[in-house]
Amino acid sequence: MPWLYLLIPLAFLIVFTYVPLGNLLYYSVTSWDGLDPDKPFVGLANYVEIFTQPQLFEVFGVSLYYLAATVAQVFLALLFATLLSFNLRLRNLFKAILFFPNLINGVAIAFAFLFFFRPGGTLDITLQFLGLGGLSKQWLGDPAVVNWSLAGVQVWRYVGLGTILFIGAIQAIDSQIFEAAELDGANAWHRFRYIIVPGVRRITGLVAILSISASLSVFEIPWIMLGGANGTSTFVIQAYRTAFVDGKVGLASALAVVLLLIVVAIALIQRRLFKDEVDLV
Structure with missing residues (x-):
């Protein structure tokens, strides 16, 4: 019965969160322009470009x-x-x-x-x-x-x-x-x-x-x-322009992944800083 009650919210979570996240990760390792049915695989090239081109990262x-x-x-x-x-x-x-x-x-x-x-x-x-x-x-x-x-x-x-x-x-x-x-x-x-x-x-x-x-x-x-x-x-505006103005959806997806990792890292640090006695038990 509990799984039956959870079925609909889990379906929404998977469809609207985890599937798009999987697509984002996939796009981030391609050079897709957002229109072409082909999505050429480029590996970590987009991430290398982010950290080697200051203008993409300086908006932080x-x-x-x-x-x-x-x-x-x-x-x-x-x-x-x-x-x-x-x-x-x-x-x-x-x-x-x-x-x-x-x-x-x-x-x-x-x-x-x-x-x-x-x-x-x-x-x-x-x-x-x-x-x-x-x-x-x-x-x-x-x-x-x-x-x-x-x-x-x-x-x-x-x-x-x-x-x-x-x-x-x-x-x-x-x-x-x-x-x-x-x-x-x-x-x-x-x-x-x-x-x-x-x-x-x-x-x-x-x-x-x-x-x-x-x-x-x-x-x-x-x-x-x-x-x-x-x-x-801002970083999000930079990602938006990269995707929809420059037509580099793959690079923009990599930017979004970098932002996601930064937020996750901050959340983990915050959890360590604000860990209380309940967490230590």
């Missing part, structure tokens, strides 16, 4: 901006979750506000932030209202700040998801622990440092790996807002 430098934003994202999510897990007025409203961006389509977000960052747009008007007009820049035109701007969009979009996950973890901590700490004279910082942070350790690992995976596979926001121009091309 853009991911560093999103990785840096990931740190801010995890910190803000934990901060908001801590504030919203205790007696705070309108906390349910704030939860909804924080989580709402996670429900919006990426295309809509991209177009909204085009108006937000444009010269004389929402951000510049806000800075002028606050008397900080001198800080206005070409947010999407200056190569020095454009990737920071796009990374900020990523933080705004996903910080709510991390917040909700952290809230669940904090509320799972026995309330008697907080009461005992308060009786012992622990202040808010001590409760956060010695109770909340260790108590949400596993969720921190989950939020971190989700955020890092998202930062390495950024596509829609920089693609829709700038088309990957002005130094905003």
Whole structure:
């Protein structure tokens, strides 16, 4: 009976995950152009090309901006979750506000932030209202700040998801622990440092790996807002262009495999870093 219940989800998993993955691995060792019925086998030539042509791999430098934003994202999510897990007025409203961006389509977000960052747009008007007009820049035109701007969009979009996950973890901590700490004279910082942070350790690992995976596979926001121009091309955009503009599906598949291996490696490292006592038993 259990296998009968699992039959349909397993079928979907195999058809839509493992079969495409097998095809990806196969394409990555061919020089297929995406149209020709013949797929010439080239072995590891595509992988050699990736690591010997810097322009194919240097786009990972853009991911560093999103990785840096990931740190801010995890910190803000934990901060908001801590504030919203205790007696705070309108906390349910704030939860909804924080989580709402996670429900919006990426295309809509991209177009909204085009108006937000444009010269004389929402951000510049806000800075002028606050008397900080001198800080206005070409947010999407200056190569020095454009990737920071796009990374900020990523933080705004996903910080709510991390917040909700952290809230669940904090509320799972026995309330008697907080009461005992308060009786012992622990202040808010001590409760956060010695109770909340260790108590949400596993969720921190989950939020971190989700955020890092998202930062390495950024596509829609920089693609829709700038088309990957002005130094905003990510690894996924590079793979897309290689496949559908240059007609090198085999090479693009190898790029996708490299990205997959990097994400898996990060997940394994994260598992080692956040291994707790339960895992050690």
